[in-house]
Amino acid sequence: MRWFARTTRNDIWDEPIESPLGDIDAAERIRAICHAASAAASRSDKRESERYERAAKVAMEIAMKISDDLMRDDAVHRIVGLCMTANDTKTAQILYRAIHASWIRETIQRDHPTLSS
Template identity: 70%
Template sequence: MRWFARRTRGNIWDEAIDAPLGDIEAAARIRAICDAAAASAADSAQPGQRERYERAARVAMEIAMKIADDLMRDDAVRRIVDLCMKADDAKTAQILFRAIQAGWVREAVQRDYPALAQ
């Protein structure tokens, strides 16, 4: 009886995107990806968790590059920087930090992660 069999739920970053996303939908998807991958990022010392975090971050970065609105893109990149810092991936976080253009977003990231400003 397969009717009641549980389906394994996939990761949100592995789900196919059917149509082009608008800026608001893209930002919401990045937020959902970062929230879902936070546990993997915190446990990134384990091999399987590190792979999940890297896949999630890669997909989130690809979506963020397609956001046209500068402030929405900067906010999305900030969320990805938070994810990277949870995983102790300072190299990627620093590269993303340099991509943030809005001054107030950069200042907020600098307050949270002073090491990135160097």
């Protein structure tokens, strides 16, 4: 009776990373995680909230390993957008402060003016 068996959905952020990621691969994975988790971030369901938190945590861990400053700032910018979708302004504010590129900070200020204060 496998027809009725529940299958658990495997999210991209739950998939193991088998080898060290280069900067480009890491940025691409963060982009995919943020895109996939945006639906979970916008819901107030407890299960979806836990999915968002796992996704954000994995994305932040990957972003910390990116050696190129500009690429890391862009990845963090995407994570800030995910946090703002989830109304997690505390985490978004912390990540916003970690961005060094002035033009990325200006873009975030334009998109999310509440973070600049």
